[in-house]
Amino acid sequence: MAKILIPTPLRQFTGGADTVDAAGASVAEVLGALTAAYPELRPNLYNEEGKLRSFVNIYVNDEDIRYLSKDSTAVAEADTISIIPSIAGGRA
Amino acid sequence: MIEISVEAAAIMQQHGESCFPRECCGILLGTEEAGKRLATIAIACRNAYEGDQSDRFAIDPQDQLAAQKQARSLGLDVIGFFHSHPDEGAYFSQTDLKNHWPGYSNVVMSVRAGRFTEAKCFRVADFAQTASEEEELLWPKF
Numbered sequence: 001m002a003k004i005l006i007p008t009p010l011r012q013f014t015g016g017a018d019t020v021d022a023a024g025a026s027v028a029e030v031l032g033a034l035t036a037a038y039p040e041l042r043p044n045l046y047n048e049e050g051k052l053r054s055f056v057n058i059y060v061n062d063e064d065i066r067y068l069s070k071d072s073t074a075v076a077e078a079d080t081i082s083i084i085p086s087i088a089g090g091r092a
Numbered sequence: 093m094i095e096i097s098v099e100a101a102a103i104m105q106q107h108g109e110s111c112f113p114r115e116c117c118g119i120l121l122g123t124e125e126a127g128k129r130l131a132t133i134a135i136a137c138r139n140a141y142e143g144d145q146s147d148r149f150a151i152d153p154q155d156q157l158a159a160q161k162q163a164r165s166l167g168l169d170v171i172g173f174f175h176s177h178p179d180e181g182a183y184f185s186q187t188d189l190k191n192h193w194p195g196y197s198n199v200v201m202s203v204r205a206g207r208f209t210e211a212k213c214f215r216v217a218d219f220a221q222t223a224s225e226e227e228e229l230l231w232p233k234f
Contacts, residue, residue: 005160018169087117088148089148089149089175089188090147090188092148
């Protein structure tokens with residue numbers, strides 16, 4: 001199973017776990033298994049249309065899936081998936 | 093409540109002043125115990141915003157990935173972020189609110205005429221990003 005690293009603010013939805021193992025052959029399948037196990041995560045990762053929210057970045061190992069095959073990106077057993085928040089802002 | 097270590101505050105302040113008149117940004121690593129956070133490491137990041145950086149910033153997700161790895165290797169967590177407002181106060185703007193996540197401590201530094209003047213900390217109240225609240229900040233005295 002792939003390993004998913006959970007960022008600090010989302011651990012309240014995984015029972016405090018900072019790492020969760022989930023099965024799947026693609027990013028969509030692995031995240032689907034993750035959110036099936038922890039349903040409260042789903043609205044924080046996906047919008048109403050079922051698409052990943054724009055402020056959520058997903059990495060497979062060191063690669064941003066936006067530059068791979070998005071959520072169709074293949075995932076192997078030994079892969080690590082990271083959930084990275086988009087952080088930006090400014091005084092304006 | 094969040095306390096910033098002397099070492100982390102020095103890096104944040106220096107980064108804010110050296111980036112002036114552009115906004116600086118960075119990542120805070122540390123611990124949380126009984127509701128109190130301690131930021132022990134501040135990572136100064138490149139402002140990745142593609143445009144006028146005098147009033148906007150963005151943190152490269154790649155820098156966050158590296159910070160998450162560093163935090164885990166040290167037994168720490170990514171507990172927050174920081175950025176500066178050049179020639180403006182240390183407040184949490186609507187742009188800040190719409191582009192931050194709840195659960196993190198977000199330190200905003202006011203840098204006026206190239207000099208750090210003050211810092212405040214804010215948290216986003218909900219995942220809908222509709223409100224923020226000020227968090228007590230313990231900033232060291234140099």
